[in-house]
Amino acid sequence: MQKLDDFTHDIKKIFGERLKSIFIYGSKANANAQQTAGDTDIMVIAENITGDDLRKCAKPVKKWMGSCCMFDKEKNPLPIFMGEREWFNSVDVYAMEYSDIKENYNIIYGENLINNLTVKKEDLRLQCESEMKNLLMRFRKQYLLFSGDYKALNESLLVVTKTLNAIFKAILRLNDIEVSKSAFDNLNKIVEIIDLDKIFYEKLLCVKENHCKFSKTETYKIADEAIVQMDKLLEYINNM
Numbered sequence: 680m681q682k683l684d685d686f687t688h689d690i691k692k693i694f695g696e697r698l699k700s701i702f703i704y705g706s707k708a709n710a711n712a713q714q715t716a717g718d719t720d721i722m723v724i725a726e727n728i729t730g731d732d733l734r735k736c737a738k739p740v741k742k743w744m745g746s747c748c749m750f751d752k753e754k755n756p757l758p759i760f761m762g763e764r765e766w767f768n769s770v771d772v773y774a775m776e777y778s779d780i781k782e783n784y785n786i787i788y789g790e791n792l793i794n795n796l797t798v799k800k801e802d803l804r805l806q807c808e809s810e811m812k813n814l815l816m817r818f819r820k821q822y823l824l825f826s827g828d829y830k831a832l833n834e835s836l837l838v839v840t841k842t843l844n845a846i847f848k849a850i851l852r853l854n855d856i857e858v859s860k861s862a863f864d865n866l867n868k869i870v871e872i873i874d875l876d877k878i879f880y881e882k883l884l885c886v887k888e889n890h891c892k893f894s895k896t897e898t899y900k901i902a903d904e905a906i907v908q909m910d911k912l913l914e915y916i917n918n919m
Contacts, residue, residue, distance in 0.1 A: 682743065682753055683719070687788050689739035690723055697726040699763050700789035706860070708785040717745075717753040722780075723760045724792055736760070766792060774802040775810065775849045782858065800853060807849040808916045814842050815909045822902060829898040833886075836898070839905060840883040846912070853919060862887075873915050879904050 687701055702708075705720040721743070725732070745754035761769070770777050778798050786793075818839055825831040847865045848858045854872060859865050862884055870877045882901060885891040893901060 682755075683721075683787065686721070686739055686743040686758075689742075690736065691788065693732060693735045693739075694725045698723075698789060699726060700724045700792050701787045702784050702793070703787060704780045704784045706783070708783045717755060719755050721755070721758045721787075723758055724763055724766050724789075725760070727762050728760055733760070763792070767796075770796055770798060771802040772806070774798050774806045775845055778803060778849065778852055779845075803849055804853055804916070804919055807846055807853070808913070810842065810849075811846055811909070811913045811916050814839060814846075815906070815913060818905060818909065822906070829895045832902055833893055833898050836883065836893075836901060836905065837887055839909075840887045843880070843883070843909075843912075846916075850916070850919075873912065875911065876904065876908055879908055 683703075690701060691698055701721065701723050703719055703721050707719040723736075740758055743755055744757060777796060781793055781796060781798065784793055818835060821835040822832065825835060844862045844865070847862075847869050850873070851858050851865060851868055856868055856872075859868070863881070866877065866880050866884065869875065870880075879901070882891075882893075883905075886893060
């Protein structure tokens with residue numbers, strides 16, 4: 680993919696020998712060139728990163744993201760830049776994210792700084808609990824703020840669904856159960872080990888995948904049930 684080649688070339692020129700690795704992670708990691716065009720997560724790891732480095736990287740980053748044109752069909756998320764020591768020292772803090780990366784990545788340039796990483800289960804469980812508690816607290820706040828605006832509340836439910844998918848994957852890994860690329864498959868595995876309302880979560884996924892929409896009445900019913908279900912899920916994680 681030309682856009683990725685251009686980005687890699689520019690970043691190599693900026694960091695020189697200090698550049699350790701560039702890799703794609705996430706759903707596009709093992710896609711072909713055509714499938715990789717757009718919505719691709721990329722990580723840059725260098726020996727160290729200065730303010731001057733970031734200023735120089737701004738132009739290739741904007742080009743990579745597609746900021747040059749409103750109608751660019753190959754828009755990408757903002758790349759993540761990390762120092763080498765920071766990368767290795769963050770595996771405990773970002774245990775959920777590192778677990779995902781280890782299962783799905785593609786080295787574009789430099790060293791493989793992923794293969795030998797070890798994510799400890801205690802770190803994974805702790806972050807899983809923290810993310811779940813934060814998600815529940817945030818949603819309660821949003822319910823208070825958007826109780827009279829069902830469309831805004833609907834958007835909040837979409838954010839909840841995305842985070843729950845990540846939490847489900849962490850729970851499966853903690854139980855030594857293989858994680859699927861399909862959120863629906865992961866849900867099927869989760870309800871086998873936790874007493875959750877499968878139909879409720881299927882409704883959330885249906886809306887997230889743009890297969891259906893909630894009416895005003897449905898939105899409030901789902902929001903009410905979300906609080907109950909998240910509280911139950913938090914209790915399970917606390918007791919793991």
